Amino acid sequence: MTEAESFEQFMRDYQNMVFSTAVRLLVNEAEAQDVSQEVFLKAYERFAELQHSPTVGGWLRKVTTNLCLNHLSRYRNRWRFFSEMFRGDDGEDETAFESTLVADSSTDGEVRSSDDRAQLEATLQELPPAQRVPLVLYHFEDFSYEEIAAMTKTSLAKVKTDIFRGREALRKKLRIRLARDEDGCGAVDMPRGGVSVLRASLLNLMP
Amino acid sequence: MNESYEKQLEAWAETALKQLPPRTAPATLIPGVMRAIVERETRPWWRKSWMGWPTWFKTLFVVLSAAVGLTMVRLCTVISAEAVQTVTSTRPYILGQKFVLACFEMIVSSAAYLWNSILSLPTPYLVGLGLIVALAYAGCVGAGLAIHRLVRSEPFSQ
Numbered sequence: 001m002t003e004a005e006s007f008e009q010f011m012r013d014y015q016n017m018v019f020s021t022a023v024r025l026l027v028n029e030a031e032a033q034d035v036s037q038e039v040f041l042k043a044y045e046r047f048a049e050l051q052h053s054p055t056v057g058g059w060l061r062k063v064t065t066n067l068c069l070n071h072l073s074r075y076r077n078r079w080r081f082f083s084e085m086f087r088g089d090d091g092e093d094e095t096a097f098e099s100t101l102v103a104d105s106s107t108d109g110e111v112r113s114s115d116d117r118a119q120l121e122a123t124l125q126e127l128p129p130a131q132r133v134p135l136v137l138y139h140f141e142d143f144s145y146e147e148i149a150a151m152t153k154t155s156l157a158k159v160k161t162d163i164f165r166g167r168e169a170l171r172k173k174l175r176i177r178l179a180r181d182e183d184g185c186g187a188v189d190m191p192r193g194g195v196s197v198l199r200a201s202l203l204n205l206m207p
Numbered sequence: 208m209n210e211s212y213e214k215q216l217e218a219w220a221e222t223a224l225k226q227l228p229p230r231t232a233p234a235t236l237i238p239g240v241m242r243a244i245v246e247r248e249t250r251p252w253w254r255k256s257w258m259g260w261p262t263w264f265k266t267l268f269v270v271l272s273a274a275v276g277l278t279m280v281r282l283c284t285v286i287s288a289e290a291v292q293t294v295t296s297t298r299p300y301i302l303g304q305k306f307v308l309a310c311f312e313m314i315v316s317s318a319a320y321l322w323n324s325i326l327s328l329p330t331p332y333l334v335g336l337g338l339i340v341a342l343a344y345a346g347c348v349g350a351g352l353a354i355h356r357l358v359r360s361e362p363f364s365q
Contacts, residue, residue: 004241011237019232033233040240041247074356117227124224139224164213167220201219 007047011040017057018064024136025068027125035067061141069151072129116178123174131166134159274314281317 001009018039022032042063043050050056124132134152137143143151149159252260260268328336 004244007244008237008241011240015232015236016229019236020229023230029233033236033239036232036236037240037243040236041243044240044244120223121227121230135220135224139221164216167216170220171216201222 003047006051007044010043010047010051014057014060015040018060021061021064021136021141022068024124024140025065025133026071027132031071035064035071038067039064065137065141065143065151069133072133119177119181120170120174123170123177126173127166127169131162131169134162135166135170138163274310277314277317277321280321281313 015036018036019032022035022039023029026032026035039060043060050059053059124135127135134148137148137151138145145156145159145163148163149156152159154162252264257265325333325336
């Protein structure tokens with residue numbers, strides 16, 4: 001097997017993992033693909049040592065996460081720079097920035113799916129970045145609160161609050177989505193796989 | 208909000224989110240990476256970053272840059288009669304066959320001259336000079352970063 005073939009196989013093995021991390025952090029699929037491509041180009045530069053490393057998965061996750069966080073902060077800074085330059089008001093920046101991302105996701109073809117898992121995935125993508133990013137890092141990437149605080153350059157208390165708010169928003173939004181489904185607004189394929197478990201566990205949660 | 212609810216919510220989120228399958232990468236990802244690798248490898252060396260240049264050219268670049276930099280510093284000191292005399296005396300050398308040796312001598316003597324000049328400055332001037340250099344350096348780095356972020360990087364190209 002040539003080096004190019006080995007690298008292609010390597011990408012086939014890890015592409016879904018890298019892309020999943022990127023798309024859950026960034027929401028936009030085209031941006032996630034750009035970041036995934038950058039991750040694999042970095043991996044190619046170190047392929048000789050990564051090829052047989054047992055920690056390659058962790059390395060890829062870490063690089064993907066860092067590139068996504070850089071990407072988000074760059075987007076946020078640039079958006080702020082231009083919005084302040086052209087509009088001159090900075091009071092609603094955060095909200096407006098977040099709403100643009102939500103709007104992006106809907107234009108990306110985030111149509112309501114009949115599958116509850118897809119509903120959950122879509123609900124997760126609707127969360128504002130301040131809640132979604134720490135939530136994804138905590139539950140999918142298994143980073144600790146302290147690590148997330150260091151990565152996002154925020155305080156530990158803020159990370160904990162954002163994650164709690166994120167979970168709460170996820171629960172509320174998902175409940176609304178599933179209720180809408182049951183009311184017949186969309187086609188529903190009832191229980192399949194983890195569907196009933198998800199619905200039942202959601203209903204059992206009482207604040 | 209009570210603590211048991213928070214724990215319950217955390218457990219629910221953990222279970223619900225962990226059951227989500229990985230997202231499928233687009234079919235264009237691998238061909239895109241392979242194309243970028245080929246493009247990168249076939250790019251001529253002068254279009255690569257400094258680290259990708261051949262060693263001989265990197266060496267030549269460093270030597271020439273040092274020569275140009277130090278010569279300019281030296282020329283700034285030509286105001287004094289002594290400096291004028293030094294330059295005049297090296298002129299036959301430069302015009303002769305020993306051009307490289309003359310350049311090397313000029314670089315060494317310029318560096319020594321600059322070093323001695325700096326050391327002879329009073330301490331407040333030295334501190335001030337250091338601050339100016341540090342500020343100028345920070346300014347260049349800051350301007351470079353700002354330009355890179357605002358102009359060069361295009362993460363949303365589709």
